[in-house]
Structure formats: structure tokens, C-alpha cells
Amino acid sequence: MTKKIKAAIIGASGYSGEELIRILSNHNECQIKIITSRQYDGIKIGEVFPRFAESKLTFSAPDVNKIIAECNVAFLALPHGLASEYAAKLVNGGVTTIDISADFRLRSLNKYKEYYNQDHPAPELLKDAVYGLPERYRESIKNAKLIACPGCYPTSSILPTAPLLEKGLASKDKIIISSMSGVTGAGRKVALPFIFPETNESLRAYGITGHRHLPEIEQELAAAFGCDAKEVAINFIPHLVPVNRGINSTIILEPTSLNITVKEIYKVYQEYYANEPFVRIKEHGNLADTKNVTLSNMCEIGFTYDKHTNKIIITSCIDNLTKGASGQAVQCMNIIFGLEETLGLK
């Protein structure tokens, strides 16, 4: 059977790369043709990821011309900055490019410079990049040549918050997001703070101001509310906790009306996400749990209204590597290629 889509995964030796391989290996319409890694050039993937020992795939050093010749989609699982370089060539070469890095997420070149400490390496591409959150940008994704896959924290934050801003139930002010992430969220990084004895039985916040996912969340919540990104200033506080996978975000919003009810919020969610295969709204009283979404592309959302403080409180869970990265990337690919959106993701 010949599959319709030929894919390259560039920078495939990290956890996002591994997750892409896992998902695409079971995808009926996409075949992995090329996986690249400078470090592991010439090495079979089973030696890096033993669970894929039966695969014939071998890492190669990245060769853009070869990718252009053989593939119609490329996933970039590269550090930011480097991703842009590949994106420029691949898009020009006609390859649909789905970037899991941060390079094309921010619309503002200034914000990019402020948060990533460098000038944007490919500003000319930004206008063509589409933010790859299908529940918000499905129509634009359909015709996109370059997808900026959302960050993991932003995905867990935007999905439950945007509808309430867009439908006028919640204020754009005083938004607070406190998140917990499993350790794969730090990448396959070999550093003292991430070895087992330093992470197990440890609970710690980090990057409590100025985290790189902050301007991304603000940009998208501003868009949902219908204002300029500058008008939204949120607190985003991430924590590292000893699980492998999963993000749990707790979000606190101010309602626009004192008469808001749980029923009303539930109705907005239900209508907004009625046809979404990857958003699960919990009935009131049931909160989200990362273990319900592990290895799935689902975003699970629980919520309540706290009359005591007049706040809407939301808990939202995703698998950081699936809906938070590679699963969402494949969801975007399915949309672009006109496939059933859930292909390979159920």
C-alpha cells in the first residue's frame, strides 16, 4: 500500500521526535521517509529508542534537498532559531512544514527578540505561518504551508480560556495560570536538575516570570478577546513535578458578570467544542487529571465558578508530548492533507 504522505522528521532524537515516530508509525496515510539527527547519523532508530527496534528507519544528517525531493511534509523538532533556517528552505521547496519549535508562534518580532534573546531568523516567513491550534484556526490551517505548532503550556491554557473570552464570559484582565509539567517537558536534556534523584520527590516552580510561553499565551488570549496583545498581561507560573508526561494547568478568570452560572459556562464550552474530537469538557464537579489523557491527543477540561471570590476556576490537562507537541502536529497535517482529522490519533 502506498501512503499519500511522505514525511521527514528533522531533529528526531528528542522526546517530540520519538512521539512523532510513535504516532506516524500507526498512521494509515503517512509514511516516515527520512528522520534526521546529526548526532546519530547512520544509526538505526532502535539503538536510540529501543522500543522501535523492529523499525528499519535510520537517522541521517539533515539534507534539505533530499527532503524536498522525497517528502511532502516535514516536521521540525529542532531548537528555536535553527528551525527557521530549515523552514525557509523547505517552504520554498514546496514542502509543507510543521514546526514544533517556537520560531513562528509569536506574531511580534519584538516579543520574539525579548523572549528568545535574538533577532528572528526568518521574519519574512511569519506572515505565512499559521498557529497550529486546529480548534481555533482550522480554516487557516487547511491552506497553510507553514505551521507553528503551539507550545505545550499554551495549548493547555488557550483551549479552556479562549471560548470564555471570545463569548464574553470572562475578562481579559487578572488572568492567572499555574501549571505543572512532567519532566519530558524539559526535553531529553542531560543536566543535573533533571536526573532522577533530583527530580523524584521534588516539587518546584521555575520561570515564574518571563517564561517563553507567556507571550504566546497572551497573544492568543488577546486574539480570542479581540484586543491587542499588549492589553493582556497574565501571570503564568510553571512547576516541574515528578511524572513523565502530562501538563495540568489551573486557570483563574474573572467573570464579566456577577450573575454568571456554572450552567452558562458549561453551555458555552459544549457549544464551542461540540464537534471537536480532542476536547473533553467534564461535567461540573469532575476535574481534569493528566492520567486520563496520557498518550492521547485529548485536552480534558474541568471547571467551576467560585462564588466566594467571584472567579471562574478551570483545570485543564493534556499530554505535553501529544496534544502539547507531536499529536497536535499530526492533527494539523491531517487537516492540511484533507484527511480525517483524527487519523492516527485515536
Added chain:
Amino acid sequence: MTKKIKAAIIGASGYSGEELIRILSNHNECQIKIITSRQYDGIKIGEVFPRFAESKLTFSAPDVNKIIAECNVAFLALPHGLASEYAAKLVNGGVTTIDISADFRLRSLNKYKEYYNQDHPAPELLKDAVYGLPERYRESIKNAKLIACPGCYPTSSILPTAPLLEKGLASKDKIIISSMSGVTGAGRKVALPFIFPETNESLRAYGITGHRHLPEIEQELAAAFGCDAKEVAINFIPHLVPVNRGINSTIILEPTSLNITVKEIYKVYQEYYANEPFVRIKEHGNLADTKNVTLSNMCEIGFTYDKHTNKIIITSCIDNLTKGASGQAVQCMNIIFGLEETLGLK
């Protein structure tokens, strides 16, 4: 060597009881005379807690008269409600009573009824009960006959927040506390949500409104600010995470002035806690981590000022069983009996 203090631990078969035994077994001036448990009456403690196999202590059914005859301090590690019954008799019998349950934490009988779904069983004792947070109430503790040990979440929340309210740096409004707790925080409870496979690799919020520790936190922050408890309404959102021990609380406060600086906050903390053996203020840029306080009576506090949103952000860590329960109880005992406050706790 005869030790000065003879202690009873009532309801000693849970994790707080185990922690009390651990601490008091190494205490130079306190000897455990009686440990009670109806369930394990007649059983050596080594059969319930194998790490104490060498101890000669044996559980007995609680006998108040015997405790009054033989002990000068009693720790109540009982369910709320039941604790009051014992407290009344013990206090009358002249035994200094340190209650780890919730019965005497709230000053308001209405709040007790609202949050614990029953009338207070011993309202006449409330006026004599002292909230056992030495960093706030040391002088009153010295002469107390009945100590209400603070809850674990409140301890982690009040210690970093109270000084900023008291010194006028932070507002009493819009306080938000998002906490993570290890599973011993749920007690030694045998229930499906707490078995290993349901808890490991799981991140979940619970009790996001109306948690029983909420009115306790509000009462104490109101006291620090100098207002009535009704005037403080906070968001307190606890989460269960897969570690054995530890609470990490992230606290968001509104500063009273736009000109506030990190230096100023640090100074307040340093002065306020200059002589406190169990409060550690991290230098700016270093956040708190539960693994730094495991099995210790320390509360570790990190903080920053977020100019972007004009908020003070604090992270605070304790061991929920030590500073959050049994360690604090022993700290109170030391104060009451005129001992060095850190005895048995270093």
C-alpha cells in the same frame, strides 16, 4: 535518664502519628509513655510501622484517666470532632493538649459548622485554644493549655504571606494560593483514588472551592492584615501529585504600592524571620523546592516581584507531616515546656 515530659499520642496509627513517634524517639526531654489506637490495641508499633521494630511501645485503647495520671502532654492525631471530646477531658485533667486535628483552628463556630458539617463539639474550649504557629503566636503558646496545630496548607501559606500583609506591602484582596501536596497529605487512607496506579503519573486538582483549609487561611491572613476574617476571600486550589511528602504553595499577591521592589520584600522577610530557626528565605532568584525540606521542620520561601502584572509571587515549601503537622506540634511543645525550641527537630 528521666525525661521531663511524658507524652501520649492519641490516634497514633496514621502518618501524623508515625511522624510524631519518629520525632519524639529522638527527643532528649520527652518520652512517649502512651500511644493509642483502638484498631491496633495490644499490638506493638513495630507491627504497624516496621521501621520502629526495635521500640517497646505498644498501642493501647485510649484511656483518658491513665493519660491524665501518667502524662503531662497529649498529642491528638484524631479525626476532627473526636479530637474535641478528648481535648475537653485532657485539658480539665491538667494535661497540655496539642491537637493536630482541625477542631480548634477556627475561631468562628459558624465557619466550623459551614466547613465541617457539624456543630462544634466543644465550643467552651475555643477561647483557651491557641493557634500553634510559633512564628506568629509564640508568646501565647508559652502559656497555652490547648494548642490547635495549623493545617499543612495553611502553614505553607500563612508563613510567607502574613509578614507582607502585616507590614503593609501586600493587599488583603485578590490573594490566590495554588498548592501541590504529596499523598501522605490524604492520610493513611485506603481508597481507590490513592492506590499507586491511580496516583502515580497523575496530576489533579481537588477541592478547588470550599476546601476545609480555606477559612483557616483566611482567618489568619485577616489577623495579619488587621481586619475581620469576613473581609478576606481568597482562592485556594490544592492539587494531588505523586510524591510521598511535601507541599509546595504558589501564592500571588497584589502589592499595595506600584513602587515595590524585590529588595524591599526581601528586607521585610529577613527582619521578620531573622531569628526564626524554621523559616528559610531564599535569595532572590532561588525558588523553593520540597526536596530541600523533606523530613525537616523548615519552611522554605522564594519570591519575586512580577512587574509585568504588578504582582508579588511567592513559592513556599514544607514537609506536610513535619512543619505541616507533627514537627510543628513538637515545636509548640518545646515552647510550652520552656525547652530550646529546636529540640528534636534539627
Added chain:
Amino acid sequence: MTKKIKAAIIGASGYSGEELIRILSNHNECQIKIITSRQYDGIKIGEVFPRFAESKLTFSAPDVNKIIAECNVAFLALPHGLASEYAAKLVNGGVTTIDISADFRLRSLNKYKEYYNQDHPAPELLKDAVYGLPERYRESIKNAKLIACPGCYPTSSILPTAPLLEKGLASKDKIIISSMSGVTGAGRKVALPFIFPETNESLRAYGITGHRHLPEIEQELAAAFGCDAKEVAINFIPHLVPVNRGINSTIILEPTSLNITVKEIYKVYQEYYANEPFVRIKEHGNLADTKNVTLSNMCEIGFTYDKHTNKIIITSCIDNLTKGASGQAVQCMNIIFGLEETLGLK
């Protein structure tokens, strides 16, 4: 699309049941028609297993006649003893029955009585039962009406050991198996030893003599060697360790010849398992790791020859819920119904 197989899962509220639901939900030729649970009769599965919230399946009390009328395969995820009762009726009713319990694993009624403390409830069915280890009994499985799915420890032990016994490389004497299992191996059991704080940071052996999986392993290794089960007496020592899923078995065998080489062992394995989709023989020097097989139906086998003591040492890993239970059950189903053996399992 109408699927060929209609399945019932009887006793579906434990972890094996959950795993069956997970696997069969993605199976192209099998549809779950009935899932039973007395405890959860009338409850949607999403309320018991939130990750299946989108499923329309609802638990019902078991109704054998209905299963016979509507299904052509039934999986029994019941306690031993009870499973037999259902098996008798289902087999008589013409339903292919795949029993994940222990009732039909042992050929000897005496052993059953010795290890399970009761007379066998359906001895007349034993002669028709086939031990559901496809790598050993594929031909018999093809025509079986009643499958006895192997235990998890036996699967991890028999697969690496049987070929060396059958091919005469290893002795049937002095076999030692020391295994570690994740906590789902204890079932979804609510008991003190399995709550998180009692299991996390704990390493413990249990059942070090007389474990119920012992006679099963002995029976199958005797069969591989070609002797009576009585002639094989092994040490099997299980341990409980704090992971959710996975069994790692370390097996020590005496070679039959002093001249044995690693190459020779490797050759036997390679030939024996050349066409097996679910056995992975690691190249010499690479040991097995449970994380390589999590959520897969693979058995991963590493080995060496220890000249120092003249022993063959094997490490073998499976996912206890997949190849150790529900995955293997589906593999058997695929064989019986003439489907590709890996369907739904890749």
C-alpha cells in the same frame, strides 16, 4: 462498517478489563458489544475509566444468554473460580472463550487445589482448554474454543526459557527466576499495602515460595524440556516495585554443556523466534528494560553467558497488562478468527 467479531468483556472494571477496552477500541475487526460489571451495572465506562469518556459503552450485569445471543467471543477478566462458571456456559453456548483468570492454566487438578485452595470448579472443561501462549501453542490455539491466557510472570519467564530447554542448551534443574512487577499487577485492589505512600519508595519481595504462578511456570518449562511437571522445581521470587506497568524477570539457567557460547544461544533464539512479531531478542550486551515495552505486546529478551559461574543469565521484560494479560488475549483471538495476528496490537 460491520466488524467480524462481537466481543463481550466479563468483569471489565479492573486493569485487565481497561486494557482490553483500550486495545479493542482500536481493533479493525472486533467490536465490543457487551461489558459487564455487577458493581457498575448501568454506569457508562467513562465514569469508571475517564479516558474512555467518549465511548458509548455501558457496564451491565453479566447475562450469559445475552452474550451467547450477541457475541462470538468473550473475555473473562474475573477472579479465578468464578471464571469457570462463566466459561462452562459460554463454551456450551458456542462462544469462543478467552479466560484471563487462572482457572484453566494448570493441567493438574491437584496442583489447582494445592495452589488455589479449592477444587477445580469445571474439571470437564480442562481437556478442551488451550494455554494461550501463541509462540508455543499457535496451532492448538487456532481451533480452540477455550483459551487459558497465561499469567504475567509465566509469560515473561516461559518465552525466554522454553527455547533453551527445548533445544537442549539448558538444564531443567536449578532454574531460578527473580521478577519485579509494577503495581497494576496487583489488580485494582484497594488495600493498605498498595496505597501510594506505602508503595512509592518501597522495594519488597512477596510470595517468595508457593506463588500461584509457580506451578504454571513449572508445567510449561517441563513441557518444553519434555518431562513430567513433577520433575521441574524452580525458585520463583516476585517483587513489588513502584512503577505502574511492567515485569522484568531475571532468569538463571544451568547450561547443559561447558562449551556453550553466547553465539550459540543467540542463534537458538533467533531461529526460534525468527517469525514472531512479539518477541524481541536483544543483541548481546543489551539488556531488557520494561520501558521499551510499555503499552506494547512485545516481550524483550536480553541474555548473557556467565563463564565465572557457568550460568546462562536472561533478562526478560513485558508489559504485565498487555503481553502479560489483555494483549496476549487479543493475540489469541486474532489467531482463532483467522486474522492477522498483530491486528490491533501494533
Added chain:
Amino acid sequence: MTKKIKAAIIGASGYSGEELIRILSNHNECQIKIITSRQYDGIKIGEVFPRFAESKLTFSAPDVNKIIAECNVAFLALPHGLASEYAAKLVNGGVTTIDISADFRLRSLNKYKEYYNQDHPAPELLKDAVYGLPERYRESIKNAKLIACPGCYPTSSILPTAPLLEKGLASKDKIIISSMSGVTGAGRKVALPFIFPETNESLRAYGITGHRHLPEIEQELAAAFGCDAKEVAINFIPHLVPVNRGINSTIILEPTSLNITVKEIYKVYQEYYANEPFVRIKEHGNLADTKNVTLSNMCEIGFTYDKHTNKIIITSCIDNLTKGASGQAVQCMNIIFGLEETLGLK
């Protein structure tokens, strides 16, 4: 109060160093004077180990003359090879030297070369080195100038095995030891296999032949039996499991008599360890669990006799950093300096 012992900890930035600091900080008769680390020269220990933030201790580059001038005991927590260099100078300088590395554990220079891939750096010191296992060599330790602290696996293996060999209950042949270790056993090593996501939910054997602790175990078991080390060849199979601390060793021995009874074994253990403060023999039917010994210097031993295979089966647990390293080192120090042996260790 002036303490009797002035200690130096050389190479104090790893987990053994941290554990030494923890223990000695609560030791009534020993004061840490010098802690060395080339990497952290000039850094306060609180910056490396935040739990010691209140300590005034500062790392310095190692200065042997200073140590000789100021200290009467030195702990070497250095890589093997390097430890010898310091030991030679310190012993000559009159400093009691307690080496936690492997340099002086093996009596045989050939074995050292075979297992550590280098010639022994200080063979002249070997004759003066005493193997620091107090339960076996207490008298020699009393007068020792140089202690070779046993490895963690050997401690967990020798303590339960030696008495049965020495008293003639078990054979020196066919000894099998299968151990599990927490990740601190790998040291504070920053390498891919030890980052959290690679270790959590992973169970794996390693070094299943030729582990460096093997000849050490063989040497000591031969001594217990009363034969040459060459006559003992055991299987020692270590596994890495996702806990922070703890070793659980399962040991299989052949009894010398077919008439052996559990009672007899228990009696030998009880008599042998009657006065030992750090050995706990579990009553028959109770197995060892690492969580019972975490952060303690105890070795917990459970056992049974398996009639089915005629084997003695033992499970033995220690904390790898305490009884397996730093606690045992302090126990030796106490003995050498004529203190109560349990000082600082209860």
C-alpha cells in the same frame, strides 16, 4: 561545647558526601571542619545542597596538610584510584582515614586490577586497611587507621549470608544474589540513562556479570566460610529501579543439610546478631522492605526455607547511602574513637 572529633570530608559534593554532612551535623562528638570539592571551591554548601542553607560550611579545594593539621578523621568520598592518593598521605599524617571508595576493599591486587582496570595505586597500604563492616570486623576496626568501607551491594549481601556460611548452615556454592538499587546508587551522575524520564517507569538489570562489587562479596563470603576467595563464585545481578534510596537484595543459598528448618536459621541469626544495633531480623513470614530502612543505618533481613527446591531464600534491605555508605562510615568512626556505636545514627 568542643567536640572530640574534627572531621574532613574529601569529595563532598556527591550523594555520599551529602549523607555524611547530614549525619555528622547531628553528631554530638564530631564536628565537620573541612569539606572539599575542587568543583565547588569557595562555594557554601547551601548552594550545592539547599537543605543545608543554614550551615556555615564552605567547600574548599583539598589541602592535605591543612587536613592533617586540623582534623583527626577524614572521610574519602572520591572516585576509586584518587582515594588511594589521599589515603596514603593522610594515614602517614596520622589522620584516621575512612575510605568510602573501593580502593581498599579487595585484598587481592590481581582482583583489583581485573575489576578496576588499573594497578592498585597504594598496595603498601592494603595490609593496614580494615574492611569496615562492624558486624564482622569490630575488633579490628577499633585499632584501624584506614577503613575500607564496604560497597552498598556487599553490605546488603554479606550481612545476611555470612552467618549462615560461618555456622555451617549454607553451602558456599551456587550462591545467587539478585539486587535492586535506587538511583542515588549511581552517584550524582549526569548522564542520559539517569535523567528522570529514562529512569521513571523503567526496570532494568545492568552489569549482570563482572560487576565491581562481585569480587568484594566473594572475598567476604569466602572469609565467612573459611576458604580461599577463589573457591567462591557467585552470581550477582544488580537492577536499577525508580526509587531514590534503598537496596533490596534477594539471596538464594543451598543449605548444607536436608533437615534444615526455619527455626534453626532464625536461631542462628538471633544469636549472631543479638547485640547488633543495626541488624533487624524479621520474624518468619515477614519480608524486608526498603521503606523500613530509609534514612536509617539498619539492615533488615527476612528469610524462609523453600522445601520445594531445598533453598534458603533471604531478602535483605538497606539504605544504600546510610548503611551502604556514609552511615556505616560513621559507625566505624564511632568504634575507632571509643564512642557509643550508634551515636548520630539513631
